[in-house]
Amino acid sequence: MKAVLFDQPGGAEVLYYGDAPDPIPAADELLVRVHATALNRADLLQRQGGYNPPPGASPILGLELAGEVVTANGEFAVGDRVMAVVTGGAYAEYATVPVGMALRIPDNLTYEQAAAVPEAFLTAHLNLFTLGRLKAGETALIHAGASGVGTAAIQLARAAGARVITTAGSPEKIARCVELGAYAAINYRTEAFAERIKQLTEGRGVDVILDFVGAPYWNDNLASLAVGGRLMLIGFLGGAAGQLNLGAILPKSLTISGTTLRRTPLDQKIALTRDFAAFGLPRLASGELIPVIDRVFPLKEAAEAHRYMASNANVGKIILSVP
Structure with a gap:
């Protein structure tokens, strides 16, 4: 062949x-x-x-x-x-x-x-629902929303009755994420996503985060999670090593999970x-x-x-x- x-x-x-x-x-x-x-x-x-x-x-x-x-x-x-x-x-x-x-x-x-x-939708399903336990009425933050997994995750979360916030790196990608069902989309090149999350959730934070970036987003991800929030690590495009602050995990009762399909x-x-x-x-x-x-x-x-x-x-x- x-x-x-x-x-x-x-x-x-x-x-x-x-x-x-x-x-x-x-x-x-x-x-x-x-x-x-x-x-x-x-x-x-x-x-x-x-x-x-x-x-x-x-x-x-x-x-x-x-x-x-x-x-x-x-x-x-x-x-x-x-x-x-x-x-x-x-x-x-x-x-x-x-x-x-x-x-x-x-x-x-x-x-x-x-x-x-297959890969995009099963990866998104695994991390949103099987591991992330996302439910109707909750809020998910999906990084790299214009990626294959990101576009699938936005749609799956929306179909399950969750509210979706996403990040992307251009106005065109932002527009596509909103088209697919994101409640709000943040241009990570021009905005600090943790600050926007505070505003969009009135200080509560999000319930589930899908992250492809890794170490550079660690502290802002933890700051963006609500009490009982779940961080799903599915990639390290920004790197896996850095100085990490663990302080938010215990008081917020956070769950951190990493997986490869x-x-x-x-x-x-x-x-x-x-x-x-x-x-x-x-x-x-x-x-x-x-x-x-x-x-x-x-x-x-x-x-x-x-x-x-x-x-x-x-x-x-x-x-x-x-x-």
Whole structure:
């Protein structure tokens, strides 16, 4: 099969379009003909040598896919359209998917649209609801609201009856976040978000924060949380090291949680997939939830897609179309 490969860590130039062995599905897996996949920050880190796949995972990049079932298994027949999170291998013509991780693609979504769903929406669902315990009537602060996970999180929180505040780095991104359902959007380049949170919540703070930035936001995040608030750390784009003040954690009874979907045990990921299927698939089918796509690149242009993601210009997901 054709796939995007690299032989040594490096910049986007190390990626090339070449031949790889066809994957062989295990007894509890589907073989899927991939029609589209999507970029994630983890792909850039893995390409650079900083985020190796877990044992047993494909070394080929790609953490989500949309495609067509090639080998029947369980409830899925040959030809069924499915989308899924995978531990690797999606930058290719074929990939294997654990049966429990496969989601049926709603009829109203194309393969490119479906490829924008799994990683973003499952990550957001995991951190907002499973770990963050966000409920109707509460307030969530979602950093990087124009990112793939951010655009999914805004919509999921809104659909659950929560109020959403978000941060983003340009007027265009701010406008898109509001369009998707954010109650308020803060331009982090021109405003101190902790001060705005105080104003917007009348000093109470927010109940849940999704943070991709890490150490630079630590103190302002803690200051922005209400009593009993939950901070979900899902990335360290701004760095993981710094001088951190722990003083707010005990008096506010805060919960700090960190997770990566890729390394979550399979049984927990299957349970998450089922939870999202019940909540999210009907809303995707009705159009209440929408996958947000910035650009679509051919698989052969994966290197250019990586450069584009590194520029931080995208609003929503960057898709690779697989011929």
